[in-house]
Amino acid sequence: MTEVNIIAVLLPIVAAMLVFQTNPYHALIIRGILGAIAALLYAVLGAGDVGLTEALMGSLLATMLYAVAVRSSFVMRLGILTEENLEPMIENVRSIMNKHYMRVELVPFRDRQDLDQALMTKEIHATCVRDSENYNTVVRIPRLYEILQNELAFPLAQLTYKGEKS
Secondary structure, three states: OOHHHHHHHHHHHHHHHHHOOOOHHHHHHHHHHHHHHHHHHHHHOOOHHHHHHHHHHHHHHHHHHHHHHHHHHOEEEEEEEOOOOOHHHHHHHHHHHHHOOOEEEEEEEOOHHHHHHHHHOOOOOEEEEEEOOEEEEEEOOHHHHHHHHHHOOOOOEEEEEOOOOO
């Protein structure tokens, strides 16, 4: 088997790995490898200009742009009131979101009215406030609500969905 055939066989194998990857960060790495293999194949077949373009644009630039997009899209913005101690609940939510490759960004507000307004204007994805004994969490994103509904094991948590129906 020649080198060209070996490289050509690697291309669909790596592409299949990319399609079935569930971790977005691993998919980025595999996408970079796929671009490098394609660039190598183009160069070996005599299309050096196409190979160089694929290496620069497909492997490097596209992977970097995807990395920025993935990093910024996997954030749950959680609105909280500044004077409340929500640390046990927040740690529970963080551990759940970490399993789904997401991070939790806390957005503090001074009063309940500003917090509710931020949820309605889509500045934040969810709110968490403490009412007497319970931690009331309101979520406006359907997928985030499903994740929290299925995995939230905090005994004093009350979860509510307040968003558009999909």
